[in-house]
Amino acid sequence: MMQFDFSRNHFELFDLTPQFELDGAALESAYRDLQGQVHPDKFANSSEADKRASMQWSTRVNEAYQTLKSPLNRAVYLLQLNGINALSETNTQLAPAFLMQQIEWREAIQDARAGGDLPALQQVEREIAAQTKTWREQLLVQLDQQQDLPTATNTVRQLKFVDKIMSEIDDAYSALDN
Template sequence: MDSYFSLLNLAPTFALDADALERAWREASARVHPDRFATASAAEKRVAMQWASRINQAYEVLRKPVKRAAYLCELAGHSVDAENNTRMDTAFLMKQMQWREELEEAAGDATALQALKTTIDAEEQALERCLTELLDSKKDYATASEKVRQLMFITKIQQEIQSLIA
């Protein structure tokens, strides 16, 4: 089975150009669009729908950094296994605890919530730069798997903050 990258004719890298991904998805989607198969047999229509579904699934995984990083690790045989493996370095665990405390204290205070969001956004950007190096340059998938779990936590707390700001 083709990887999501090969399905969209993209290099398997974490540092993926968002515009190139969008173009690749649109081109692949156009090739299997239902309008192209309007006069096709039922079996051909079904296959086209399966391809369209797979192309959309590839796009959804590759467009989100956390999902793309986890996918690259899995392709290399290093499952992130976030449900069963919650091991993280002590420094990051301390940051988690600090952020959780700040989140509790900031509830209802839009300025404090925005400040926390800015801090966590900066941490996310640093983590994504680290993942670019680990995945694209060093090919250190074991370390990258741990960083992906950290990015998963960051994504979750960002969603919580956003729901409180909105």
């Protein structure tokens, strides 16, 4: 079996520049190429050691791909490469304005759900999607251009909260469908 270096980070694994802005097609292509080399099916008639190594590499390639494919996970990973745990439970500071906005969104979701108001729920979703797009654009600048890791950490934490709110919206849609 060919040798792979487990010490390489996810970006190196796919031969990509470690940055927030990512060429999705290049990631997809590199992922398919690597999976073609390490997929367990390719080693079905190989030694047990090669089968195990293939399984480990296939798992590693999948994890790296899933991390880099998601903008939020990619940002968390970039910060991690710089020694920052953006989602540390000890880091609980968020701007009061953001916390108030989050409360307003959650209340609007609850009201729409309780009232069976699909248009109101869709409006909240559009608002959050627009804010998410803005924060992702800010992350691009913060991580790739300014290397402003503390500010990027805060942006990532806000996006993680919004991710949870989007799950609440999905739950509300399910409740309205029933």
